[in-house]
Amino acid sequence: MTITLILVIFLIFFVTILLIIYDIGRRLIKNFKYKKLDFYRSIYLKELAEKFNSSSDIDQFVNFYKFHPTSLRGQALQEVLIKLSHNFEEEVKLFFKKLGYQEYHEKAIFSKNSIKRGIAFKILGDLKIQDSSIKIINTIKNEKNENILLTACMSLVKIISEYQIEEFLKILINKSENNFLSYKSVSLIMLSLLERFNKSAINVLKRELSSDKINDTTKSIFLESLYYIDYEDDTLKDIAIKNLSSDNPELIAKSLKIISKLKISEDDVDFSKILYFLNHPLWYIRLMAIKALKNVFNEKLIDKMVPLLSDNEWPVRLEAVNVLFSLPINIVIKKIPEWLDIKDNFARDTIVEFILKHNWTDKFNHMIEKGDANLKQQITDISVIIKNYYNFNFPIAQS
Amino acid sequence: MILKYLNRLKYAPLYEIIRYSSSPPISIIISAYNEENTIINTVNSAKKVNYPFLEIIVVNDGSTDKTLDLLIKNYKLKKSIFFIYRQKIKTTKVKGLYYSELYPNLIVIDKEQTGKADSLNCGINVSKSPYFCSVDADSTLEKDALLRLTRKIVESRTPVIALGGVIRIVNGIKVEDEEIKNIELPRKCLPVFQIVEYIRGFLFGRLGWETLKGSFILSGAFTLLKKDAVIEVGGFLPNTVTEDLEIIARLHQHYRLKKEPYYIGFIPDPVCWTEVPEKISILGKQRRRWHLGLLQTLWIYRKMLFNPKFGKIGMLVMPFYLLEALGAIIETLGYPIVILSYLFGLLNIQFLILFITLAIVYGVFLSVGGIFLEEMSFKRYPKWSHLFRLLIYGVLENFGYRQLISLFKFMATFQFLFGYKKWEYVHKKGKK
Numbered sequence: 001m002t003i004t005l006i007l008v009i010f011l012i013f014f015v016t017i018l019l020i021i022y023d024i025g026r027r028l029i030k031n032f033k034y035k036k037l038d039f040y041r042s043i044y045l046k047e048l049a050e051k052f053n054s055s056s057d058i059d060q061f062v063n064f065y066k067f068h069p070t071s072l073r074g075q076a077l078q079e080v081l082i083k084l085s086h087n088f089e090e091e092v093k094l095f096f097k098k099l100g101y102q103e104y105h106e107k108a109i110f111s112k113n114s115i116k117r118g119i120a121f122k123i124l125g126d127l128k129i130q131d132s133s134i135k136i137i138n139t140i141k142n143e144k145n146e147n148i149l150l151t152a153c154m155s156l157v158k159i160i161s162e163y164q165i166e167e168f169l170k171i172l173i174n175k176s177e178n179n180f181l182s183y184k185s186v187s188l189i190m191l192s193l194l195e196r197f198n199k200s201a202i203n204v205l206k207r208e209l210s211s212d213k214i215n216d217t218t219k220s221i222f223l224e225s226l227y228y229i230d231y232e233d234d235t236l237k238d239i240a241i242k243n244l245s246s247d248n249p250e251l252i253a254k255s256l257k258i259i260s261k262l263k264i265s266e267d268d269v270d271f272s273k274i275l276y277f278l279n280h281p282l283w284y285i286r287l288m289a290i291k292a293l294k295n296v297f298n299e300k301l302i303d304k305m306v307p308l309l310s311d312n313e314w315p316v317r318l319e320a321v322n323v324l325f326s327l328p329i330n331i332v333i334k335k336i337p338e339w340l341d342i343k344d345n346f347a348r349d350t351i352v353e354f355i356l357k358h359n360w361t362d363k364f365n366h367m368i369e370k371g372d373a374n375l376k377q378q379i380t381d382i383s384v385i386i387k388n389y390y391n392f393n394f395p396i397a398q399s
Numbered sequence: 400m401i402l403k404y405l406n407r408l409k410y411a412p413l414y415e416i417i418r419y420s421s422s423p424p425i426s427i428i429i430s431a432y433n434e435e436n437t438i439i440n441t442v443n444s445a446k447k448v449n450y451p452f453l454e455i456i457v458v459n460d461g462s463t464d465k466t467l468d469l470l471i472k473n474y475k476l477k478k479s480i481f482f483i484y485r486q487k488i489k490t491t492k493v494k495g496l497y498y499s500e501l502y503p504n505l506i507v508i509d510k511e512q513t514g515k516a517d518s519l520n521c522g523i524n525v526s527k528s529p530y531f532c533s534v535d536a537d538s539t540l541e542k543d544a545l546l547r548l549t550r551k552i553v554e555s556r557t558p559v560i561a562l563g564g565v566i567r568i569v570n571g572i573k574v575e576d577e578e579i580k581n582i583e584l585p586r587k588c589l590p591v592f593q594i595v596e597y598i599r600g601f602l603f604g605r606l607g608w609e610t611l612k613g614s615f616i617l618s619g620a621f622t623l624l625k626k627d628a629v630i631e632v633g634g635f636l637p638n639t640v641t642e643d644l645e646i647i648a649r650l651h652q653h654y655r656l657k658k659e660p661y662y663i664g665f666i667p668d669p670v671c672w673t674e675v676p677e678k679i680s681i682l683g684k685q686r687r688r689w690h691l692g693l694l695q696t697l698w699i700y701r702k703m704l705f706n707p708k709f710g711k712i713g714m715l716v717m718p719f720y721l722l723e724a725l726g727a728i729i730e731t732l733g734y735p736i737v738i739l740s741y742l743f744g745l746l747n748i749q750f751l752i753l754f755i756t757l758a759i760v761y762g763v764f765l766s767v768g769g770i771f772l773e774e775m776s777f778k779r780y781p782k783w784s785h786l787f788r789l790l791i792y793g794v795l796e797n798f799g800y801r802q803l804i805s806l807f808k809f810m811a812t813f814q815f816l817f818g819y820k821k822w823e824y825v826h827k828k829g830k831k
Contacts, residue, residue, distance in 0.1 A: 150554060192415065
């Protein structure tokens with residue numbers, strides 16, 4: 001027993017000493033390494049910037065820099081090249097290729113080591129090595145690691161050509177539908193793609209959206225991406241309207257979101273379809289339906305909107321009051337007493353908060369100054385109602 | 400695990416997340432009770448956080464000092480003459496809501512003093528974002544802290560319910576313009592002991608549990624939570640002393656019972672710097688509260704213990720923490736019992752020496768192991784003097800500090816047994 005205890009103590013003591021020695025040794029080595037890295041970085045940055053600036057023939061100096069990519073010098077060189085690529089994109093690409101680094105990283109994307117793969121994807125993307133796009137596309141078809149996939153796709157977005165968009169989208173759809181990428185990851189990739197290619201990507205995207213081959217979740221991600229870019233046309237309108245008949249709530253919400261962005265008229269869409277969603281059990285669909293109606297909202301639709309002032313969810317109430325107050329001011333003033341007559345406290349609170357927050361009191365004063373006796377009376381009535389409910393005066397009550 | 404994670408950071412996207420709508424809006428909720436020394440720094444540091452959709456909500460929990468006045472003066476706050484306060488979670492009455500003329504995304508709630516849990520619930524009721532991050536009023540968030548946390552939300556295929564980051568100690572560090580400038584170790588012994596302890600706790604303990612997918616404790620000083628999930632389980636419970644621990648346990652219970660996939664985890668690179676006590680009496684209050692909270696939570700959720708329905712959490716994580724809770728009693732009583740046994744002749748001198756040596760050597764091993772992990776990973780203490788001091792304190796903490804912490808835990812066990820539930824406020828010096 002005693003011997004066992006002594007052995008255990010010595011073993012723990014020995015391991016502790018080893019850890020201390022390792023800590024100190026590692027710090028010594030790392031400090032030395034970082035100093036060297038800093039030194040190489042500063043030298044290469046200066047040298048290469050001068051050489052690329054003077055348009056020297058790369059073949060003349062490439063041999064001086066042929067270090068293994070994992071060596072300290074190689075590491076420093078690659079970091080410098082990424083930095084310089086912003087100003088000397090083509091020169092850096094050619095230099096990178098002649099150094100043999102492109103070949104090295106193109107091999108690394110097949111590595112079993114996920115870190116090696118990830119770093120290779122990132123470097124090829126950061127340096128915008130278009131030549132590697134086919135290899136990366138082929139590799140990611142079999143990639144199942146979600147983190148690597150996100151990095152690879154983000155890199156691909158930077159390097160693919162227009163003709164590869166369709167193939168890339170098909171892979172993305174496949175990864176999304178097989179749950180290898182999260183909803184937000186796909187959304188991030190799509191937005192980057194749309195930002196880079198704009199119309200050419202939108203056209204491919206619209207084709208995919210029009211087909212019935214992709215599932216509703218992927219469709220809703222694509223529609224959401226389209227919402228955030230500055231683009232609108234009739235096809236998009238048709239796609240959004242068509243998807244309103246879906247059973248998938250996310251897809252309905254995103255379609256309504258797209259409609260809210262487009263300038264639609266009564267001829268474009270059967271309003272009863274959108275009005276139906278004002279009573280949908282899911283709050284975010286009700287919210288999107290209000291937003292979709294905002295551009296075409298008129299007096300005839302007031303009755304449909306007023307019940308939403310009493311909605312359980314504050315974003316819905318707020319959007320409803322926002323839409324109602326977008327009507328011409330004389331109609332709003334006429335209707336406010338009716339709306340303030342709603343029994344639900346939160347509905348009344350939302351209206352009063354909107355009046356105060358959006359400086360409607362100034363608008364009221366302005367109307368009073370115009371001198372219309374009828375309007376003045378209506379506004380005074382409003383202020384009296386509010387005072388009765390909330391026991392505070394706002395400027396109109398005193399005027 | 401930590402090296403794998405750090406290597407992944409070499410290629411994982413981060414700043415791309417800011418540019419697109421993939422990152423969810425976040426409300427930072429800061430509960431403040433008599434924090435006149437720190438509140439402005441904390442709000443300023445929150446304002447500087449690098450995140451696209453941010454709302455800052457300060458809840459003045461009935462402070463009797465100048466906390467509210469300072470907020471009003473510094474941010475030109477205007478009291479809203481009218482506001483809607485819908486109690487999705489039942490809370491105490493809100494006295495006033497203030498909007499800033501300078502920063503439209505800053506809201507201050509003024510309410511009666513009812514404690515941190517109720518204040519956080521008030522903040523949740525006012526918050527407009529799907530996620531909120533609770534931050535202590537004496538803490539400084541690093542610029543990219545939220546971005547690093549939300550990267551997980553973007554990447555995860557499982558709904559993210561709660562995420563915790565690392566808490567590091569700000570004592571002794573130069574903070575300029577609410578940013579950490581010069582990392583130094585504090586001169587006083589007590590905070591350095593706590594630094595060693597925090598390093599060990601976060602890099603050993605929390606990361607270890609994260610590897611096993613069993614994160615159970617996330618620090619209330621810096622936790623990101625999904626608002627709907629918290630509302631669904633009823634918000635923070637006001638009658639526990641560690642509301643941060645209790646809510647995580649409740650969320651685990653809720654999702655395990657519903658059999659829905661969820662993710663609650665710890666991310667080791669987002670950092671929040673916080674102040675720790677420099678006096679033993681204040682440290683004692685803090686540690687007693689933490690341990691009392693652990694015991695309360697284990698008691699409330701005792702049905703989860705050893706219950707296969709709750710998977711790893713019920714079968715492995717909670718029993719571990721139960722063992723840890725009981726460990727304090729065994730450790731505190733162990734020393735006098737062994738010595739008394741020797742004095743009464745029940746134990747020979749050889750065993751006594753071996754027992755004490757083993758306890759100390761094992762303690763030193765754990766501390767050095769924590770510093771080893773820090774050295775392998777983030778290396779936030781860059782000077783040689785830092786490393787040597789940390790190693791020395793890693794050894795020294797086993798000669799008094801550890802026993803003191805055990806004693807506080809032991810006292811907390813008594814408090815628990817006698818039904819003591821009071822929240823003990825820990826007043827700190829404040830960053831100058």
